[in-house]
Every structure is written in C-alpha cells, then in structure tokens.
Amino acid sequence: MDFEDFIIPPRKIRTESWQIGDKITNDIKEDSIVLLFLSDYRGADGDADSQEFTQIRREFYRLSQLDFDIPIVDLGDLVSGKTPQDSHYILQEVLSACHYKHAIPVIIGGSNDFALSLFSALSFHQKDISYTQISNVVSLKQDDEIHESNFLSKILGSKNFSIKNCPHLGYQKHLNESDSVKLIKEVQFDIIRLAEMMNSTEKTEPYFRKADLVTINCDAVESFNESFSINPQVNGLNKREVCAYMKEIGLGEKLKSVGIFNYNIYSDSQLNHQLLAQMIWYLIEGINIQRSHPKEKSFETFFVLINDEQYAFKRDVFSNLWYFGDDEAIDNCIPCSRSDFDEAKRGFLSPRFTRI
Numbered sequence: 001m002d003f004e005d006f007i008i009p010p011r012k013i014r015t016e017s018w019q020i021g022d023k024i025t026n027d028i029k030e031d032s033i034v035l036l037f038l039s040d041y042r043g044a045d046g047d048a049d050s051q052e053f054t055q056i057r058r059e060f061y062r063l064s065q066l067d068f069d070i071p072i073v074d075l076g077d078l079v080s081g082k083t084p085q086d087s088h089y090i091l092q093e094v095l096s097a098c099h100y101k102h103a104i105p106v107i108i109g110g111s112n113d114f115a116l117s118l119f120s121a122l123s124f125h126q127k128d129i130s131y132t133q134i135s136n137v138v139s140l141k142q143d144d145e146i147h148e149s150n151f152l153s154k155i156l157g158s159k160n161f162s163i164k165n166c167p168h169l170g171y172q173k174h175l176n177e178s179d180s181v182k183l184i185k186e187v188q189f190d191i192i193r194l195a196e197m198m199n200s201t202e203k204t205e206p207y208f209r210k211a212d213l214v215t216i217n218c219d220a221v222e223s224f225n226e227s228f229s230i231n232p233q234v235n236g237l238n239k240r241e242v243c244a245y246m247k248e249i250g251l252g253e254k255l256k257s258v259g260i261f262n263y264n265i266y267s268d269s270q271l272n273h274q275l276l277a278q279m280i281w282y283l284i285e286g287i288n289i290q291r292s293h294p295k296e297k298s299f300e301t302f303f304v305l306i307n308d309e310q311y312a313f314k315r316d317v318f319s320n321l322w323y324f325g326d327d328e329a330i331d332n333c334i335p336c337s338r339s340d341f342d343e344a345k346r347g348f349l350s351p352r353f354t355r356i
Contacts, residue, residue: 003075003093003094003097005079006078006079006090006094007036007075007076007077007078007079007094008050008076008077008079009026009075009076010026010053010054010057010074010076010077011054011057013054013057013058013061015061015062018064018065019061019062019063019064019065020060020061020062020063020064020065020068020072020281020284021057021060021061021062022065023065023068023071023072024061024072024073024074025071025072025073025074026073026074026075026076027073028073028075028097028098028101028103029071029073029101029103030101030102030103031070031071031101031102031103032070032071032072032073032101032103032104033070033071033072033073033103033104033106033284033287034073034075034098034103034104034105034106035072035073035074035075035106035108035280036075036076036077036078036091036094036105036106036107036108037053037056037076037077037078037107037108037109038077038078038080038087038091038107038108038109038110038114039051039077039078039080039109039110039265040078040080040081040084040087040110040111040114041110041111041230041262041265042080042084042087042111043084043110043111043112043113043114043146043147043148043151044111044112044113044147044148044230044231044262046111046230048080048081048084048087049080050077050079050080051077051109051265051266053077053108053109053265055270055273056108056273056276056277057074058273059270059273059274059276059277059278060276060277060280060281063277063278063281066285066288067288068284068285068288069288069291069292070284070287070288070291072284073103075094078090078091078094084113084145084146085146087110087114088114088116088117088120088146091107091114091117091121092117092120092121095107095117095118095121095122095257096121096124096125098257099121099122099124099125099256099257100125104255104256104257104258104287105118105257105258106258106259106260106280106283107257107258107259107260107261108260108263108276108280109260109261109263109265110259110261111148111230111261111262112135112148112151112215112217112219112261112262113146113147113148113150113151114259114261115133115151115152115155115213115215115259115261116146116151116154116155118213118215118257118259119131119155119161119213120161121257122212122213122256122257123160123161123162126212126256127162128162128163128164129161129162129163129164129212129213130163130164130165130166130210130211130212130213130254131155131163131165131166131211131212131213131214131215132165132166132167132169132207132208132211132213132214133152133166133167133168133169133214133215133216133217134169134170134214134215134216134217134220134237134245135168135169135170135171135215135216135217135219135220136170136171136172136175136194136217136219136220136233136236137171137172137175137176137217137219138152138168138171138176138177138180138181138184138191139152139177139180140152140153140156140180140183140184141153148261148262156187165189165210165211166184166189167189167190167191167192167207168184168189168190168191168192169192169197169204169207170192170193170194170197170220170236170237171191171192171193171194172193172194172233172235172236173193175233188355190207190352192204192207194220194235194236194237197237197241197245198237198241199241201241201244201245201248202337202338202339203337203339204245204248205248205251205321205335205337206322206334206335206336206337206340207335208245208248208249208251208252208255209251209252209253209321209335210252210253210254210331210335211249211252211254211255212254212255212256212257213256213257213258213259214249214252214255214257214258214259215258215259215260215261216242216245216246216249216259216260216261217229217261217262218230218260218261218262218263218264219231219232219233219236219262220233220236220237221233221236221237221238221239221242221275222234222235222236222237222238223236224239224271225269225271225272226264226267226268226269226271226272227264227267228263228264228267228272228275229262229263229264230262230263230264230266231262232264239275242275242279243275243278243279243282244282246279246280246282246283246286247282247283247285247286248286249283249286250282250283250284250285250286250287250288250289250290251286251287251289251290252286252290253290255287255290258283260276260279260280263276293318293319294318297316297317297318297330298316298317298318299314299315299316299317299323299330300314300315300317301313301314301326302314302315302341304341304344304345306344306347306349307347311324311344311349311353312324312325312326313336313340313341313344314326314330314333320338321335322335322336322337322338322340322341323335323336324336324340324350324353334352334353336350336353340353
C-alpha cells in the first residue's frame, strides 16, 4: 500500500547538529523507531479533524540526541478515515509495514481505542502477546462500535487474538466500575493501583520487561495549568513519574509497539507540548540503552524457604534485574523486583508467582 495518500509529511523544523531533530528521517528503516501522529478522537466522542502537531515536534526536535544510535523516523500525521473503522484499518497497514522491518512504531495522539489496532497489527506477526497498559480506568463494555470503553473487551474476547498477559497499571478506584476490576482479577491479570506506581518504578518495572505492546492513556497523567489529556484528572502520575515510566517502557526487552493516546491535541500549552515531547524522548532513551545491553546474560540464583517449600530467585548480574523461578531458560521465569525477593525472605510470596 502507498501511504502517501494517507500520511501528511511533517514540516521542516530547523535544528542544530546536537539536537535529535538533526538525525530524524521520514522513511521506515530496519530496526528503527517510527513516530506517527493521529488526530482521530471519535473513539472518545471527539472529532477527527486534522490537527497541527508542529508545536509538539518543535519541542521534541530540539531535545538532545545524546549518543542515540538507533534510527529515528517521523512519518508524519495520519489522515483520519471517513469512519473510525477506516482509520483503524489504515493505521494497521502502516503498523504492519513497520513490523515487517522490525521497527518499533510509536503512535502519538488519537483516542485510547487505537490500542486495538496496535494489538491487531502485532497479532498478525506473532502469537501470545504480552500487553501492558497504563490507564486510570478499566472499561469492559460490550458495544459493537469501536470505542475507548470497549476496546479491551474486543481484545480479550476475540477468538482471533492470542494474549499471554495483560496487566493494567494506574487504575483509580473512584473512577471505575467494580465489576470491571473484578473481572480482570478473575481472569488472573494483574491490576495495579495508581498509589503503587507513585514515587518509584521499582515495583512495577517487571510488567514492562517482557511486554510486546505498551500503551499509555494520558488520562492517567495528572493535569497542570491546562488539561494534559482529553479527560483531564486532578490525580495521576506526575510529570517526572510519567517520564520515568516511559524510560522503563523503552528498556523492555521485547518491546515491539507503543501507543500514547488521549493527549489533548487542542491544547496551546507549551508545558503540555514539552511534557509529551520529553515522554517520547525518554522512551527513545530507554530503547537505545536496551539495545546496548549484552546479549549473553549471567545470573546469580538465590533460594528462599517458605513453609518447607523452596523457591528460587535469579538476579541478572549486568542489569541487576530480578526473576522468579529456577528454569534454565530465563524466558520461562517471571520478572520481579528486588522487593519481591525481600518479601519472600520474610515469608510472603506474591500470588502471581504461584498461579497455574
């Protein structure tokens, strides 16, 4: 498919040689990071009019490129389809082109239901997808039309999708139906409250380590001055925390696709544009660091005795990351944190380690 009819190329922005904009190209490359901006918010009861992303790009392009080796591509702005389904179809075609070249697409803007397109496109290329999402709400409505309130139901309920894991991070109790939260727990997917994510990424980093797909709903980020998301919230991850989590997402060992949805594209706030630009930058920094890690790994193994049962924990000597399990293949072990190991030494083993 020729994407020229569906993508508006980005405007030229003058940058200096040390800035990240100086190394950005506009064609999908092998093993690259591909940025694509969306204006379709119909899945969140908004409109699909083309929006101007130049101010966000200006803030992003002028950040430092440090020692980034990974190619960075800015494809431009996706033209919204006549219907939301058309937009989803076009996006999936672009995403599939990225996956064929082992590029990591990063979708910026659009409503949260476009996570369905990211999942669908990736499922064409692999099975047993691990999908981690950061969102303040858990919604499992059953409507036919694609909407941010039902996309998760479509992912979990489709016979065409194979999902390995689907942790939900950042939910806020006062914003959610208890039945939806209960259902997620019944299918044994972890659900983590906002309070457990604040101040440190250590406890929730393991949910990103093996994730194939990660999406973040900007409604999970607290708004300041002007609304940061289209459904602004007074409580959420603060600006430093969300950048730290974007870096953790980039550090994921199996990351193949990322979505940043529900950003308030109607905002004129320079601070909002700066925060979104820096979120993208920290994601790229994480990916660049991960690709510099040695392929060969070595581990230390520690055994803990709880109620006469012996359990093994492993620590990656290079990264200092922890795993639960005694399998020789580290992919068969469960990512965990140092605090999980410390808790086990005190006699408490997390229930997620003993699920069948």
